[in-house]
Amino acid sequence: MLDPAQGIHAPNSDPAALAEHIRPLIAGNWKMHGMAPQLSEIEAVAASVKATPPPADVLICLPATLITRAVQTAAGRFAIGGENCSAQISGSFTGDLSAEMLKDAGARAVIVGHSERRQYHGETDAIVAAKAKAARRAGLLAIICIGETNAQRLAGKALSVCAEQIAGSVPDGMTASGTAIGYEPLWAIGSGHMPTPEQIIEMHTHIRQCLTHCLGAEGKKLRILYGGSVKSSNARAILALPEVGGVLVGGASLKAADFLAICGATPVSA
Numbered sequence: 397m398l399d400p401a402q403g404i405h406a407p408n409s410d411p412a413a414l415a416e417h418i419r420p421l422i423a424g425n426w427k428m429h430g431m432a433p434q435l436s437e438i439e440a441v442a443a444s445v446k447a448t449p450p451p452a453d454v455l456i457c458l459p460a461t462l463i464t465r466a467v468q469t470a471a472g473r474f475a476i477g478g479e480n481c482s483a484q485i486s487g488s489f490t491g492d493l494s495a496e497m498l499k500d501a502g503a504r505a506v507i508v509g510h511s512e513r514r515q516y517h518g519e520t521d522a523i524v525a526a527k528a529k530a531a532r533r534a535g536l537l538a539i540i541c542i543g544e545t546n547a548q549r550l551a552g553k554a555l556s557v558c559a560e561q562i563a564g565s566v567p568d569g570m571t572a573s574g575t576a577i578g579y580e581p582l583w584a585i586g587s588g589h590m591p592t593p594e595q596i597i598e599m600h601t602h603i604r605q606c607l608t609h610c611l612g613a614e615g616k617k618l619r620i621l622y623g624g625s626v627k628s629s630n631a632r633a634i635l636a637l638p639e640v641g642g643v644l645v646g647g648a649s650l651k652a653a654d655f656l657a658i659c660g661a662t663p664v665s666a
């Protein structure tokens with residue numbers, strides 16, 4: 397099976413070096429935005445990544461309707477992903493898309509368990525885990541999202557809520573090359589409110605401990621992305637924090653210029 401992370405790395409990356417040191421992942425999430433005219437943003441990202449390759453793996457997750465065209469437009473300069481998948485391979489599930497279908501369309505990754513899926517579609521940890529397994533089965537990088545609400549944080553439960561989500565949403569046997577965690581505090585998504593650097597470090601360190609507990613050595617290497625109001629103005633500081641292996645970017649991924657500024661904020665030594 398193709399290493400799911402392969403397509404996420406720059407084409408000329410040395411696989412041996414990458415195996416030892418996984419590069420940061422800058423992942424966009426367009427959510428339910430984008431039609432044919434917005435493919436020009438994909439074209440602009442591809443042109444810039446070709447001209448000035450960032451020291452990071454670059455991915456944009458898109459509505460399924462755009463994936464095939466975006467894959468053609470990106471021309472292998474960076475990876476395209478989906479935003480959700482079914483846990484099933486195929487069958488009578490009208491309106492659903494399997495991980496295999498996303499792969500067939502050219503996707504290299506899929507977001508599972510985004511808080512908007514958990515909130516508006518009732519996705520439980522068990523459903524998210526089944527979707528993560530489906531991504532693994534199809535050879536897609538699974539970006540498994542977790543994060544606490546504001547009420548949970550105010551109640552002092554942020555760490556325990558995220559530990560519980562990891563225990564329930566990250567299946568046994570997930571690998572570092574096939575999985576990333578997206579830590580997205582719900583109160584920071586689309587709000588402009590950011591956790592402090594100390595809060596991000598505390599949570600990412602805690603997530604690392606949880607992952608090491610469930611996945612052993614793979615859990616030590618797996619990338620933990622921060623998501624929630626990431627912009628070009630704060631990306632450099634976030635990406636420099638310990639245990640931050642990349643970012644998951646919503647609103648600021650819609651415009652190539654904004655997204656490229658975030659890609660360019662990756663520490664060069666990373």
Ligand code: PGA
Binds near residue numbers: 425624625644646647
């Ligand atoms: P935001 O969204 O960057 O617009 O806050 C992040 C996300 O929901 O993935």
